[in-house]
Each structure stands twice: as C-alpha cells, then as structure tokens.
Amino acid sequence: MFASSPFRRIIPALLAAVLLLPALAFAHPHAFVAADVTFVFDEEGLAGIHQRWDMDEMLTASILDLIQKYDGGPLTPAEAKAVESESFKLIKEYDYFTHIRIDGKPFRVQWATDFKVELNDRKMVWHFTIPCHVKAADRNREIVVGVFDESFYTFVTYASENGPTIDPTADPLYLNADAPASPDDFQRFSSHVKLGSFSGSIRTDGPTDRFELNTDVRNMPSMAYYYEQIVPEALIVNFRRP
DSSP: OGGGGGGTTTHHIIIIIIITTOSBBOOOOOOEEEEEEEEEEEESEEEEEEEEEOOOOOOOOHHHHTTTTTTTOOOOOHHHHHHHTTGGGGGGGGGGGEEEEETTEEEOOOOOOEEEEEETEEEEEEEEEEEEEOOOOOOOOOEEEEEEEEEESSSEOOOOOOOOOOGGGGGTTTTOOBOOOTTTHHHHHHHTTOOOOSSOOOEEEESGGGGGGEEEEEOOOOOOOOEEEBOOOEEEEEEEOO
C-alpha cells in the first residue's frame, strides 16, 4: 500500500528540506499535522515546550515508505531511529516549525530533545521537546508560540482535547499531487476543511502553582506567511513570581 502512495515522488523532497520553498509546483498543502503543545515549567520558570504531532495517513505512509517499512507492525527501535534521522532531524534547519517570541523578541529554536515516535491507528505520532528556559521575574514574562510551516506545504493545526480539529480529506486536492500551486490555495483549503479558531485550553505542566500565570490564544498578523494570507494563531503564556 505504501509503495503506491501518490505522494511518494514528492515526500522525499519535503523531507530533504525543501519544506519552505513557496515556489513548489504543486498545490498546497500536502502534509497535515495536529500539534498538541504544552508549556513545561520547572522551579525557576519556563523550561521548555513539549509537542505531540499527530500526522495524517498520507504523510504517515510516505514516511514509512521513506524508511522502507511495509510490514504493518509497530516500529522497531531501529525504524524509530531511522524516522528520527531521515525525517525529524531534517526540519531542524526550519526551527521544527516552532516560532517563539520571548518578551516580544524572537527566540531561535536550535535543537529539540526527547524525540519519540509511535504508530497509532495507521497514523504516525511524534513527541519532542523544545528547550526554552525563561526565568520568572517580578514583572510579567510573555512567551508567544506559533507552530506553522511558512511554505504552507505542511499545514499545522492545534489539536483540541478531542484530537485533530480538521479533516484534510475534505480538500478536493488532497490526493492531487499534480494540481499547480496558486496564491488561492489557502482560501480553497480553509473553505473546504471549515478551518476555524482554536477552541481548546492551553496546556501547562510542572510546578505552575509557584507562579502567577495567564494564558491566551491570539491571531498574530506580524507572523503572517504564505503571501501574507495566513495569520497564524499563537499560544501565549504570561507568568511572574507572586
């Protein structure tokens, strides 16, 4: 099944670091990720940002094809390592699609830790943490996080408590790898999948009772991408010492 995937001829390009080239010939998006984001605290303040990425079946099949896994069973340790080296590590150059601002200033994501991968009902799930240490102070510290691929090749939506919030198969070009790219791709896609605002709660973990903490979800026009058509939602945490 995996070898016949219509995405086979384009997914190696995606995984070989052409993710952010908006001039690709094919209509966008091709890959779909539901990101569950958790702000992790320690005794000093923010310690990092944990993410769980649930991928759609086509992207899953394409990555399995890339590592030549066709048996339908769970990933072996060697196969999990292959996913990490041949797929996950290749998006390091693009900050793991994680855009962070600390007190209004950009924070460059340089590495990720604790990578794990699993297969869940024919869909691949990645777990990883972005280290981001921000010490609490007597004044508010603001952390803004947006998870998105600037090329719109991969579409990332935030997962709610009930899982992914869109069905990418509702897009009529979901399986059409030959449709040409167009500035209208986002309007078409958002209309068909009924793209809406994130309605879940922002997750936090660790000793958050040590801080005064507030969370918010906000559209961020200053982060607009893909012909500046897509204004991403950002997850925002403010905290300070009591």
